[in-house]
Amino acid sequence: MSDDDLIESILGIAPGSPLHVLRRRRPEALRHAQGAYRELLMPEDPGNISHADRAALALRTALREGDAALAAHFRGLLEKAGAQEAIMLAEDLSGAPMEGRLPALLRYADVVATRPDDVTQETIDALSGMGLTPRDIVAITQLVSFVPYQVRVIAGLRAMMQEGAAA
Secondary structure (H helix, E strand, O other): OOOOOHHHHHHOOOOOOHHHHHHOOOHHHHHHHHHHHHHHHOOOOOOOOOHHHHHHHHHHHHHHHOOHHHHHHHHHHHHHOOOHHHHHHHHOOOOOOOOOHHHHHHHHHHHHHHOHHHOOHHHHHHHHHOOOOHHHHHHHHHHHHHHHHHHHHHHHHHHHHHHHHHO
16 A cells, blocks of 8 residues: 555555556546545644644544545544544534634534535634635645545445455
């Protein structure tokens, strides 16, 4: 499995395996997907959204999307950063009221992921009021939209792996 490819790492796709070879037929798609992952999760200049906050948003979205393996990856990033509170907040899907900056970001992620039509100018103004720039808001929105893409790619490859194992 490739350390450079998150999806292959999560699925345990071995170099030279049929799925590994198949995925290499579209090198630009692999490069862009992995580049988007790096830029959205760990950009050189994270702006006003820390790498830990980004990982918490990704964890929350992966949990909402129902992919335990991808969620475990994001949880691992937070564990490495010693961000236990961020893990607790991101994993709390109860909807209980919470105060603070990260809970506000997580609520925004929930709205973007589950009810994007409910994002209003007031929503954006609230994020701006927390000190986020338009660039920060776009980055969060892109991240919360990118994780479901990852989940779908993983689900499709899992299905192909299961089909291959059943054959």
